[in-house]
Amino acid sequence: MIWAVALALGIVIAAGTYLALSRDVLRCLIGLALMGSGVNLLLFAAGRLVTHVPPIILDGETLLGAAANPLPQALVLTAIVIGFALLCFSLVLAVRLMLTTGTHDTSQLRTAEPAPTDDHKPALEDVR
Numbered sequence: 381m382i383w384a385v386a387l388a389l390g391i392v393i394a395a396g397t398y399l400a401l402s403r404d405v406l407r408c409l410i411g412l413a414l415m416g417s418g419v420n421l422l423l424f425a426a427g428r429l430v431t432h433v434p435p436i437i438l439d440g441e442t443l444l445g446a447a448a449n450p451l452p453q454a455l456v457l458t459a460i461v462i463g464f465a466l467l468c469f470s471l472v473l474a475v476r477l478m479l480t481t482g483t484h485d486t487s488q489l490r491t492a493e494p495a496p497t498d499d500h501k502p503a504l505e506d507v508r
Contacts, residue, residue, distance in 0.1 A: 427452030
């Protein structure tokens with residue numbers, strides 16, 4: 381079971397990295413969402429996958445024993461909610477960016493930046 385999860389984790393992270401490095405804005409966002417799902421899967425696998433023992437510590441014991449750790453499960457649940465909210469917000473920003481600039485290619489978005497002599501653009505500071 382753990383080998384299947386490790387293989388799935390590798391595939392999800394590789395696909396997310398491939399998509400995040402593309403030039404399309406929506407593919408980049410989907411790639412970042414896939415990488416977030418891969419990290420969630422990694423956290424979930426850290427808390428033991430296969431066990432049928434409830435996470436209850438008996439009187440007089442200090443260790444959990446053979447049960448699954450509920451903390452990574454709670455962290456993954458929270459990360460899923462936060463990741464979904466971030467993805468929705470990023471999608472709205474990306475759609476607005478594409479409507480404003482008329483392109484979805486990240487290399488062409490450089491032309492949408494203001495000119496260096498524009499009054500609204502902050503001046504570059506000398507970093508020497």
